[in-house]
Amino acid sequence: MANIISDETIEYVGILAKLELTDEEKERAKKDMGSMLDYIDKLGELDTRGVEPMSHVFPVNNVFREDVVTNGDEREAILKNAPEEKNGMFAVPRTFE
């Protein structure tokens, strides 16, 4: 495996993803991530000079909507997606900045 993921990197990625990993899981994740990066490195074998980075597969531009209200009050349906509901709002673990 050409890409070696350090302990610091896996720790950092864990923080960004809000994941707490056990030591065992960290080892496994390091191995998985290393092999993913090895796979991606295959792209480096191609000469991509002068090729625009692609962000979309289809050659479609300018898809717009008019500024017209089309949605009504769907609160009840939307709140069914909430982990918990209180006073018409999504209740989540206490969070502050």
Add this chain to the structure above:
Amino acid sequence: MEKQYETVIGLEVHVELATKTKIFCGCSTAFGGEPNTHTCPVCTGMPGSLPVLNKRVLEYAVAVGLATNCEITKYCKFDRKNYFYPDNPQNYQISQLYLPICRNGNVEIETENGKKLVGIHEIHMEEDAGKLIHDEWDDCSLVDYNRSGVPLIEIVSEPDMRSAQEVIAYLEKLRMTIQYLGASDCKLQEGSMRADVNLSVREAGAEAFGTRTEMKNLNSFKAIARAIEGERERQIDLLESGHKVIQETRRWDDAKGESYAMRSKEDAQDYRYFPDPDLVPVVLDNAFLDEIRRKQPEFREDKMARYKREFDLPDYDIDIITAAKRMADLFEATVALGAQPKKVSNWLMVETLRLLKEKEMDPEDIRFSPEHLAKLISLADSKAVNSTVAKEVFEEMFENDIDPEKYVEEKGLKTVNDESALRRAVEKVIADNPQSVTDYRGGKEKAIGFLVGQTMKAMKGKADPGMVNQLLKELL
């Protein structure tokens, strides 16, 4: 000798656009709805939902860019800014990093030190987040996603400002320009315009910038000015005592007049931006830009020159009326109905401003129509009502947009022009007040004032004081 420091300030200004619907879905942006009643799968980040750009958002963003001398990016895209926070249901905010809609602009500001250009680094389109409320009882946070997906533009200036005064001038210029475009009402208190201040200090004459901090939670021009003074002092004190300024985000507490470092979200700066695959690129051609250019309104400078030319108003009047788009629109519409410009200007500058101030309202909140103002002016002109009554009617109009003609009719406020009725009232006042009559006849000119007052009272205010005066003199 004491060291001299220069303050270097750049601004990030968020402006909420005046669209009817959100940036990527057909939910209403109306203010004050019950929590989560303006939500759908798109703005609550449900898997499989597909955002589609509101065309109006693009038009407003381009219009603001053109008005601030920006280059418009003809091939522009949206990116995802990744972070975890419950007000952001997708776990990313759709914004623009690589190809923002506008770049390299500037606006001219004027302070007592003269005119100056402030550069605009870029303007990008993005979505607002939901609102978090902390529940003290259940030890949880509650989220209302009505604001989630409300369209914003973020205007990022160059670090070109050097004082609070320049910052305020810059913000006022932006606000006025955007209000003239109708792209937003730009109310700081209500959060439809929000400014974050990036500030650093450096020794006068130094080339390199100092370390900057970012200040958030600034809800008024006064708070911004105080925060700038406070942060400048804080940074200079740090440097003078041999410490370093730490690059961080700080929150201004205007009540205490001090700021504190916001607990940094762990590694929050790593947003891992990447192009949003759900939104296709926006490709603009010259025809689109020309159409927006054609629709740009007459901005303040041009309006001021025209008012001078067309209406011959004093500079003072022009300055006040054109300072708010709503005032200028009212003025023009009322004049178009045939009212005399200076008279319209007087009603706007004196009574309207007085009531706005008294009721702590913005010109945008004015409810009365130009038709009603024109009618009131014509009632006063024809002496159908006297000036005291006109002011009362105006207050009623300001409050409830009543039709002044109908109101005067219904309440019987018309000045009594019937000379015989007035003559009878005057005769009665003369008969009832022999002392004042004697005083007046004895040479006390002032006594007539009392008699005029008594007559006006007897007429319930509905007389022309000039006419009363004349009749009194005649009968005495």
